[in-house]
Amino acid sequence: MWIQILCGLVFYRLIKRFFYDDDTYEIESSDTDAKFIVANRLEKVYGGKVYLGLRIPDADSGTRQNIDMVLVTKREVVVISVKNYSGFVGIDADGTWVCTGDRTRKTERYPDPVAETKRQISILEAYLEQRGVTFPEGYLSGRVILPNPNFRMIHSTNFSSEVIPFDQWIQLKPEPRNMFSGWIKDAFRGGKKETQDGINEKLHFILSTAPMWDRMVLKDNKNLLGEFLQFKGKQEDMQALKYIKRSKVSRLIIQKSAMFGLGNSKLQVLYSPRDYQLEGASASEWKEVTVKSHTEVLFQPQGSDKVRKIKLSSVVSVSLSA
Template structure:
């Protein structure tokens, strides 16, 4: 938009040369010092408007991702077990990939958490869709697909994926929750959330699980692996190892950690800048994690960055051995990153990045 403004100003000045005589133009030239600051001020205002709008969009995107990280941390504390965040499970029915916010694996179950950062009061329509209104960022009424149906679909895709990877799950072993991560999201007084929905207050103070639920799942596992006590336990351990192996090697989104404790999920595309050749060894097939360290020159400003990266170790179920290597680059390097569910590619300076995790 600012480029259009500059072009219009240039066209305007050209037309003025034809419309006015030389004496008028000469008089205006003498007033150049007053005119240029005005034009520059208009330009800066447009730039500030565009930048602020872009910052607001980025703020919304990081808020949604930060909510998922907070829910993930809370889920690990409440349920124990291992957390897998930002999964992209192949869906053979649609030929695409199903985004799953997070999966928590405990000794008793596999739980899919479908996180929604809705705000405002919720009304559930007759077709099951959610109508939200009155939130801080939703002053107008917004309609959303039924998140419970979305979560059920995620469970179906995940169960199918386990089966394709050779893991047979007991019936009902994969459960799901719809987690409302925003404290301002509440049901209207005459509306009750479905039992699968966990509001924010229950996330902070979780409700106790129904008695005997875990026992039922344990019985299903034991029935599936009947035998002697030691043999049964060995099979259960191998079963749990299979679960973790499948999820740790499943497709996931890359993670970008920014200053200010902000996070983004998406896809790392490439580096740009003068020192890009120094980073040619950093490829997702070889590297699993990067950490950016800043170094100042004579204490006046940051002119160089140390990029620490760890090689990917496929022998440890896709995890990294965290043997760090280091490369020094100039501050002109930028990271091109495309957030999940977005077609826009963003550029981030190294000065704004804390770390980045790459998936294979």
């Protein structure tokens, strides 16, 4: 009997891995989780606002440029790239970053993140100018943050000052207002004057309405950035969910429904109608539909060419970009 159970478990894990590709899914989630952690900490330390997962239109290429996050304070705007690299990393003669795994000897090569961030600054600056906001030269800066504790530099002097490795990242601490010290001042503050309140307010409005990736929060505090595609399930559930489209809905929250009896497992889907004039919705404006728990969501993570089928019962919330 135990042999049959063991064989069944092995077969289940093989089938699950074949269809759901758990390893890749975990990588996608851990990379996004790292961005959320960085964003939350930056807001606590600097008291500014972080805009996460932006997709800024690039007029030159006719495409959208992915920007991990933009930190906005009264003193400056910082474009931040988060690289969750693990292992020993060095820089090749052409600027390419060469990463050798800390547990395996597998070597991977990545385009220079600093050069990428500088290009993102240029694209963001042009986008803001098109929407009526200009800044003094050098007001926009960039940083590459490496928050993985398993990241190790090879020949650290080869890395530019825009790169913030883990040992510096963990030194960030909230400080009293008007008290700046150490690399924090050099990395982010720069001694720049505060912008006028009107310009700052307009900047926040532009970034809050800029194109961005959809955000999915899963159980166990996992996060995904990407594109919500559609629901998948029984016909009656699809009929109940037909109103939930990005053009009409900005956010949805999944809750268990108090149902009893076999086959009556249900989920409550609370959704907030999109308001293009007001940000968010009050509790009284939330609407609700009930669907079966085996309903799924089709979601394509950022940077992946594979569409994920995720059980709606595993989802906490989804934020849909306009």
